[in-house]
Amino acid sequence: MLTHAVHSPPTEGNRFGPIRFAILFLALFVVFQFSYSQARGTVVERVAIDHATVTPSAALINLLTPAERVHAEGHRLVSERVRLSVLNGCEGTEALLLLCAAILAFRAPWKQKLTAILLGGALVYAINQARIVGLYFALRYNKELFDAIHGYIGPTLIVILACLFFLWWVRRAGNDADKPAQPA
Secondary structure (H helix, E strand, C coil), X not given: CCCCCCCCCCCCCCCCHHHHHHXXXXXXXXXXXXXXXXXXXXXXXXHHHHHHHHHHHHHHHHHHCHHHCCEEECCEEECCCCEEECCCCCCCHHHHHHHHHHHHHCXXXXXHXXXXXHHHHHHHHHHHHHHHHXXXXXXXXXXXXXXXXXXXXXXXXXXXXXXXXXXXXXXXXXXHHHCCCCCC
């Protein structure tokens, strides 16, 4: 049996959808990146790095291995054996900003976008925290592994997982849009 899909002709609303998405995504990402770069050296950067990244990482390392006795010193994880600096770019903001730009550029109800930003942000944060903890242990036990995780594996993994989350959300948002509205 031969079947074929029936495609409706493009309408004004969907003809430029992918182009609109790409332009809006790029514009939002540039604005977000520029805005965050303006926060360099300010309290915003210190909160993002020192308080939201380094302090929880130290707590997590100590939870996993209390003998490490790691503590946060500003942007550094410090123990008797390791001093790991977490600098701008290591706190996961680029992946978070990419994800937020993609979600905001996609046509979906604002409630769905907000939910996706919160869930996706939590995912990116958790993955980056795991990356920082992994970097600490790699620096402690295997410098070559540290270089690979820091330069390639970690950043790539975060971006791939953020993209997979976005694709999952787009599919879910699209499925929700296809459902008939429920009476109130």
